[in-house]
Amino acid sequence: MTLHIYNTASRQKEKFVPRDPKNVGMYVCGPTVWDFAHIGNARPVVIFDILARLLRIEYGNDHVNYVRNITDVEDKIIDAAKANGESIDDLTTRTTEAFHEDMAALGALPPNREPRATEHIEDMVEMIGTLIGKGHAYEAEGHVLFDVQSMPTYGKLSGRNRDDMIAGARVEIAPYKKDPADFVLWKPSTPDIVGWDSPWGRGRPGWHIECSVMSKAELGDTFDIHGGGRDLIFPHHENEVAQSCCAHGEETFAQYWVHNGFLTVEGEKMSKSLGNFRTVRELLAEAPGEALRLNMLSAHYRQPLDWTSDGVKQSKTNLDRLYTSLQSLSDVDADLDAVASDVQAALEDDINTPKALTALYALSSAANKETDPESRARLKGKLLSGGKMLGVLLQEPTDWFHNDTDDGISGDEIDTLIAERIQAKADKNYARSDEIRDNLKEQGITLEDGAGGTTWKRV
Ligand SMILES: [Zn+2]
Numbered sequence: 001m002t003l004h005i006y007n008t009a010s011r012q013k014e015k016f017v018p019r020d021p022k023n024v025g026m027y028v029c030g031p032t033v034w035d036f037a038h039i040g041n042a043r044p045v046v047i048f049d050i051l052a053r054l055l056r057i058e059y060g061n062d063h064v065n066y067v068r069n070i071t072d073v074e075d076k077i078i079d080a081a082k083a084n085g086e087s088i089d090d091l092t093t094r095t096t097e098a099f100h101e102d103m104a105a106l107g108a109l110p111p112n113r114e115p116r117a118t119e120h121i122e123d124m125v126e127m128i129g130t131l132i133g134k135g136h137a138y139e140a141e142g143h144v145l146f147d148v149q150s151m152p153t154y155g156k157l158s159g160r161n162r163d164d165m166i167a168g169a170r171v172e173i174a175p176y177k178k179d180p181a182d183f184v185l186w187k188p189s190t191p192d193i194v195g196w197d198s199p200w201g202r203g204r205p206g207w208h209i210e211c212s213v214m215s216k217a218e219l220g221d222t223f224d225i226h227g228g229g230r231d232l233i234f235p236h237h238e239n240e241v242a243q244s245c246c247a248h249g250e251e252t253f254a255q256y257w258v259h260n261g262f263l264t265v266e267g268e269k270m271s272k273s274l275g276n277f278r279t280v281r282e283l284l285a286e287a288p289g290e291a292l293r294l295n296m297l298s299a300h301y302r303q304p305l306d307w308t309s310d311g312v313k314q315s316k317t318n319l320d321r322l323y324t325s326l327q328s329l330s331d332v333d334a335d336l337d338a339v340a341s342d343v344q345a346a347l348e349d350d351i352n353t354p355k356a357l358t359a360l361y362a363l364s365s366a367a368n369k370e371t372d373p374e375s376r377a378r379l380k381g382k383l384l385s386g387g388k389m390l391g392v393l394l395q396e397p398t399d400w401f402h403n404d405t406d407d408g409i410s411g412d413e414i415d416t417l418i419a420e421r422i423q424a425k426a427d428k429n430y431a432r433s434d435e436i437r438d439n440l441k442e443q444g445i446t447l448e449d450g451a452g453g454t455t456w457k458r459v
Pocket residue numbers: 028029030211236
């Protein structure tokens with residue numbers, strides 16, 4: 001395998017060479033657990049799940065350490081808990097569980113490690129102390145701030161100059177800052193707000209220091225891949241680089257910075273004012289998780305993705321086709337040595353999922369035409385292998401086609417009607433058997449009579 005990946009730090013596609021040839025470490029910024037995840041939050045989860053799967057194929061399951069954190073202390077959480085009238089613990093526990101369920105429904109495997117910010121407060125206090133000691137941070141009015149002028153290379157990752165940074169909406173102007181671009185490492189908490197004791201008084205960490213500390217705890221001072229959405233490049237990732245490099249005296253924090261593109265909904269940016277935030281949970285009520293996942297993979301991860309209901313429908317149809325091919329191969333055992341090398345090659349080329357899907361569809365078309373049993377077994381093996389790389393085609397075809405919906409007729413009811421139809425045919429009551437078939441068809445259920453009996457599909 002030769003993985004090539006676009007590195008935001010160098011602004012070019014590079015050959016991936018891990019620091020240790022046998023082991024890979026990857027850190028991806030995880031959710032702030034204050035509400036249900038929306039579809040934009042899910043994009044990095046699915047993309048880095050694909051990358052983790054690919055790395056595990058090459059380096060082995062036990063040689064990839066994929067770390068994705070949980071931010072469970074942040075002002076959004078404090079505000080949401082207050083608004084909901086629930087404790088912070090209850091809110092973060094509830095939303096973390098919902099996040100796990102939703103991401104599993106999208107076929108994302110759990111990361112190897114999932115540190116929580118509140119488990120690392122002591123480490124954060126220690127790193128902030130180190131930064132003050134080295135002259136990279138200062139205390140002002142109960143806050144500790146990172147002194148950006150102490151780091152000549154600040155701004156290198158995002159390619160921003162100082163004026164751009166200050167003009168950026170996410171830089172907070174405050175009177176106690178030496179420089180408007182200085183950012184908060186620690187801030188004071190009033191008695192009614194969650195806080196921890198520190199040398200600078202009772203307070204809580206800033207968001208950026210959380211990721212510097214958790215990545216160090218799990219992967220060390222420097223590691224291979226750091227990922228997240230491109231909206232995090234500035235200021236979050238820029239600030240992580242500043243904190244970690246200055247605290248450790250290292251020139252490099254992560255070797256490869258990988259960022260996924262933006263996601264819009266029906267052509268519009270998701271925003272509170274448009275009220276078009278689509279949660280994963282809502283979308284899962286409308287379509288199977290696997291169809292949502294396939295739709296997510298339909299655009300290259302660095303390109304913007306426009307999420308549309310037509311796109312989801314198309315993805316569902318594409319999966320129907322793939323599962324139909326697999327179902328037609330149910331009489332042969334898959335050749336387990338067969339590898340979908342075209343799918344893998346596309347993914348190794350900067351995670352080119354549209355090209356990988358084209359390769360998977362080509363395997364499906366070939367399987368539909370093939371008659372030689374050995375070739376069919378090999379194609380079945382390749383389809384399953386490619387599906388596993390992409391995290392799709394993991395169900396039995398019958399389970400996919402029998403997928404129960406909340407409002408439709410249930411699988412048990414269909415099976416009962418099929419049994420009645422078989423009896424009607426045996427009794428030569430063809431009017432009744434046709435009536436059952438037609439009624440089911442009206443409800444979107446297609447019956448197929450074959451040598452092995454009658455099977456059904458939702459269409
Ligand atoms: Zn982060």
